[in-house]
Amino acid sequence: MKLYMNDRSGNAYKPRLLLSMLNVPYEKVMVDTRAGDNRKEAFLKLNPRGQIPVLEDDGRVFWGSTAVLVYIARKHGGEKWLPTEPAAVAEVMQWLELAQNELHYGLQWARGVLNKIKTGNLEEYQGYGRRGLAVLEGHLGSHDWVALGRPTIADVACYPYTSLAEEAGLPLKNSPSVVAWISRFEALPGWVKRI
Amino acid sequence: MKLYMNDRSGNAYKPRLLLSMLNVPYEKVMVDTRAGDNRKEAFLKLNPRGQIPVLEDDGRVFWGSTAVLVYIARKHGGEKWLPTEPAAVAEVMQWLELAQNELHYGLQWARGVLNKIKTGNLEEYQGYGRRGLAVLEGHLGSHDWVALGRPTIADVACYPYTSLAEEAGLPLKNSPSVVAWISRFEALPGWVKRI
Numbered sequence: 469m470k471l472y473m474n475d476r477s478g479n480a481y482k483p484r485l486l487l488s489m490l491n492v493p494y495e496k497v498m499v500d501t502r503a504g505d506n507r508k509e510a511f512l513k514l515n516p517r518g519q520i521p522v523l524e525d526d527g528r529v530f531w532g533s534t535a536v537l538v539y540i541a542r543k544h545g546g547e548k549w550l551p552t553e554p555a556a557v558a559e560v561m562q563w564l565e566l567a568q569n570e571l572h573y574g575l576q577w578a579r580g581v582l583n584k585i586k587t588g589n590l591e592e593y594q595g596y597g598r599r600g601l602a603v604l605e606g607h608l609g610s611h612d613w614v615a616l617g618r619p620t621i622a623d624v625a626c627y628p629y630t631s632l633a634e635e636a637g638l639p640l641k642n643s644p645s646v647v648a649w650i651s652r653f654e655a656l657p658g659w660v661k662r663i
Numbered sequence: 664m665k666l667y668m669n670d671r672s673g674n675a676y677k678p679r680l681l682l683s684m685l686n687v688p689y690e691k692v693m694v695d696t697r698a699g700d701n702r703k704e705a706f707l708k709l710n711p712r713g714q715i716p717v718l719e720d721d722g723r724v725f726w727g728s729t730a731v732l733v734y735i736a737r738k739h740g741g742e743k744w745l746p747t748e749p750a751a752v753a754e755v756m757q758w759l760e761l762a763q764n765e766l767h768y769g770l771q772w773a774r775g776v777l778n779k780i781k782t783g784n785l786e787e788y789q790g791y792g793r794r795g796l797a798v799l800e801g802h803l804g805s806h807d808w809v810a811l812g813r814p815t816i817a818d819v820a821c822y823p824y825t826s827l828a829e830e831a832g833l834p835l836k837n838s839p840s841v842v843a844w845i846s847r848f849e850a851l852p853g854w855v856k857r858i
Binding site: 555 | 711712713721723725726727728729730731733734737738747748749750752753754756757759760761763764765767768783784787794797798801802
């Protein structure tokens with residue numbers, strides 16, 4: 469199993485976390501996105517969207533953090549990290565949707581503007597990010613985990629950009645339940661630092 | 664089964680299409696997003712993100728088009744519209760990810776600006792939308808369907824905003840494979856018009 473990634477990317481951090489938590493060995497292939505390697509022909513053949521992460525396994529290629537998490541969880545996590553029963557899988561997917569929307573084009577994009585790796589409307593992005601954090605805070609006030617009452621890929625998907633909210637200019641001091649969840653997540657066996 | 668929706672929403676159109684194609688009866692609950700009903704307390708209790716679609720079934724509530732499609736497909740579509748085998752489900756999810764990213768905050772947001780229901784940077788949104796269309800065109804040049812060689816929820820998720828690309832200011836005349844796929848999709852049993 470080969471993971472195309474780099475150490476800075478929050479989206480690539482998601483499968484790195486899951487692979488480590490599931491104790492699955494894999495080969496890291498570094499993609500220097502700041503040098504534009506993700507926009508070169510060789511990489512675009514793997515992923516026409518020009519983004520990391522990309523996972524290669526048994527001759528198959530999957531792009532995008534959601535698809536890659538789903539693949540790893542279904543192949544190596546049994547029913548635990550992504551179940552197959554309709555209501556359970558939908559509950560997990562609904563939070564991966566938050567991760568791909570308010571957390572991604574909110575928290576990540578605001579962070580990208582502040583870190584000068586992206587242009588765009590900081591206030592617009594921070595507005596989405598703030599809404600995403602409020603949804604998480606509202607939920608985690610009465611739940612230990614994002615979905616199903618246990619760690620799933622919903623936590624793995626929501627954690628990276630939420631834990632980096634300060635870099636998006638959105639301090640977590642008013643989100644105590646999110647802060648407590650971040651601590652619980654970081655105490656899980658197999659948790660690894662991003663950099 | 665209750666679907667919170669309105670007739671204009673492309674995201675609510677996704678479950679409407681799947682429910683019709685699977686011949687599943689459901690109750691429509693209209694949410695007037697232009698009047699701001701999605702930002703009122705009663706609706707926010709169902710979905711703190713303040714968006715449609717929302718699905719209520721057997722006392723459970725799911726928000727977001729991806730989670731709702733996954734629920735309906737797993738409950739009523741067997742292995743056909745969303746399989747459970749790792750590589751197959753990941754292949755479908757990778758295209759739902761395109762639908763939630765380049766197609767959503769590209770095509771849909773550009774359309775929203777042009778239709779004056781959203782503010783934002785039209786050129787930025789059209790840039791993402793153009794990239795999403797190029798990825799679809801590249802794939803559909805050699806595939807009849809978006810994933811697995813048959814209709815799945817990947818087609819259902821990608822179809823609404825792609826078929827409305829003209830309203831995003833992005834004509835489809837240079838995307839002949841996308842146009843042919845739209846025709847195939849609209850010929851499927853159970854396909855319904857949005858409005």
